Amino acid sequence: MKLQRRDTEVFSLSFLDCICCGFGAIILLLVLSEYGQPVVIEKSRRQLDGQVLALQKELHEIRGETDVLNREMQGRVDRLRREKLNLARVSGEISAIKGQYEASRQDAAVANIVEGELVAAYESLTEDLKKLQKQSRRRPPTEAVGGIPIDSEWIIFVIDTSGSMLSAHWESAQQVLKEILDIYPRVRGLQVLDDEGKPMFAGTRGQWLQDNPAQRARITSAMRNWRAFSDSDPVQGIEEAVSKYWALDKRISVYVIGDEFTGDSIQRALDDVDKANPPDANGRRRVRIHAIGFPEGPGMPPFTSIRFAALMRAMCDRNGGTFVPVTTEKACTGYIEVFGTRQCIGGG
Secondary structure (H helix, E strand, O other), X not given: OOOOOOOOOOOOHHHHHHHHHHHHHHHHHHHHOHHHOHHHHHHHHHHHHHHHHHHXXXXXXXXXXXXXXXXXXXXXXXXXHHHHHHHHHHHHHHHHHHHHHHXXXXXXHHHHHHHHHHHHHHXXXXXXXXXXXXXXXXXXXXXXXXXXXXXXXXXXXEEOOOHHHHHHOHHHHHHHHHHHHHHOOOOOEEEEEEOOOOEOOOOOOOOOEOOOHHHHHHHHHHHHOOXXXXXXXXXXXXXXXXXXXXXXXXXXXXXXXXXXXXXXXXXXXXXXHHHHOOEOOOOOEOEEEEEEEOOOOOOOOOHHHHHHHHHHHHHHHHOOOOEEEOOOOOOOOEEEEEOOEEEEEOOO
């Protein structure tokens, strides 16, 4: 029996029903879902915008904090650089201090050597002084020359070269200078200044003349014709003697020879010499100052000579020396021995 094929339609009513039901279910899901509502979508958008703004705000805050941190870091870097510089400077100072310490140790060693040499020199000077004192015993004792001590090895003469000295006392002054030199058999240095501080021999300022018989003869010979300006004030010559010739290792005696003092004030002169020749901690002056004073010349008032005697007596007393007044032979009533020669006392 032959079967006949039956034609089937694809888009039948049953199929369409199924399709419609599926679409309906999808639409129903979309309607029931809140994400599908416009209000919800707008709300979600605002939330996202708020989140974006919050994130941007956080970003700005982070950037601000980053700037602050960068500034702090830069400040710390600068501080670290300064500390490194300070450390380098301190290291340099420490090195310098170490160098100074080493130098001071070397200086101390040198000072010890110099001190030892000074001690040896002092001992040598002491021995020489003892020899000189032994030799001086063969000569008249110190009392015979006015009590002037002869403990110096360097001698400076400060001589008044004024007209009154040249006219009335110049030969006696030459004899006094020779007698003083004879007191010292041997010294280490000599110098002769006028009362202005200028040396007898040009070109020898600040220098010592060597002591020998020829030099002594040269000094006494030059004094005969020595002419120099003088204001009859020995202060400047004494200041020159101390400032230009004094040294720690030298025992110096200054002999002032004159007859007048015409300065403004005796006290000012004493103060000026005190400044130039101050005492040390033991009260010892840098140089001894002795003086030989002559009386006024013929026809001259005695006022300036009396001032010279008063000044030099006080100055010698302050500076460890001796003042010896000398008179000329005018109707003398008596004599005394001064520097080995007869000197008049009293008289008109």
